[in-house]
Amino acid sequence: MYEPNVVGDWQEHDEHAGLRVRVHSLEAAEPPRGRDDAAVGLTYFSVRVTVENRGARHFSVQLEDGQIDVRVGSDGEGAFIDWRNSQFIEGFDVYPLRRATAVIYAAGPEAALTQVDVQVQLRVDEEWTDRRLWAGGIGLLEEPVAAASAAAGPGSLAHQVSVFLKDLEDQTEPGTA
Template identity: 60%
Template sequence: MRVPNVIGDWQECDGAHAGLRVRVHGVERAEPPRGREEAAEGLVYFRFRVTVENRAGTVRGVHLEDGQIDVRTGGDGEGAVLDWRNSRFVEGFDLYPLRRATAVVYAAAAESSLGRLDVQVQPRTDDDWGERYLWAGAVGAAAGGPGPGGDASGERLVRQVSRYLRREAEQGPG
C-alpha cells in the first residue's frame, strides 16, 4: 500500500528523480483576486504551495504546471475548481543543487468539503515524468486550529492522519 503524506511532509523522489524532494504546504484560505469574486461565489477560495528541492549534485530542469497538480476535496473526492490563471507555476526552471522552487496554486471548493483535502503532484524534470505522490490534510488545519469540519476538542485532521499512518506502519503489510 502506498501511504499518503500529511500536508507539510517532504516526499523523497526516486528513480530518475532521485535527489529531489517535494512537499505540499502552506494551505490557507485566500481572497479571490480582483475580478474573480463572481466566479468564486458560493465557494471558499484557498491556496497552497508545492515546493521542489534539489538535493542531487546536478542541475535539474523542473516543471510544476497545469496537469501535474490535482486537488480533491470532501468525502466524495470531488475536484476543486483550480484557478490556473492566477496560480504561479514552475515552468522549466533550472534548479541548482541545494536550491528550491515553489509553485503557488489557487483553488476554490464548497465550505462543507474543506475538512478533507487531497493534493496529488506528479513532478517533471526536463522530459522525465516522476511518480504521483499524494498529500492529505484540510484547509486551515496547519494554521493551529481545527479545519472546517474539525471536532470541538480542537484535534486537527493532520494529527488524525498521522496517527493512522503510524498504526498502519506498525501493523505492517497484511
C-alpha cells in the same frame, strides 16, 4: 501510487537522486487578482508545492496546469483551480541546495475543505515522475468563540496568568506593601 503523505511532509523522488517535493501551507486565502466568476459561492484556499534539490546536479523542473489535481471532501470532488491566479513552475532549473515553489489557488464548498487531497506529478528533465498524493484539511468550520471560552477556563494557562497578574497588581497597590 504510494501511500499518501500528510500535507507538510517531504517526499523523496527515488528516480531523481536528491530531488524532493512537499505540499504545504494549505490555508484559506483570497486570490491576489480577484475571484473568478466560476467560483461564486465557493471558499478559496491556497496550497504551495515546493521542489527542493539536495542532489549534486541541477534538474529542469516543470509543474504546470494538469500536473496538479486538487480534490475536496469525503467523496473526492474536484476543486475549482483558479489557473489565472496560480503561479506554476515552468521549465525552471533547480540547482543543488535550491528550491522552486508553485502557489495554487483553488476553491470548494466550505464544508468540504476539512478534507483536501493534492496529487502532484512532476516533469523532471523531460521525464514524468510517479504521482504523489498529500492529504490534509483546513479547519474553517471550527468555532473560535467556543475554543476561546474553553481555553480561558479555570484550569487553563490563560486563567492562571490572569490570576498571577491580578495578585501581582494587588501586591503593588499603594498601602498594601
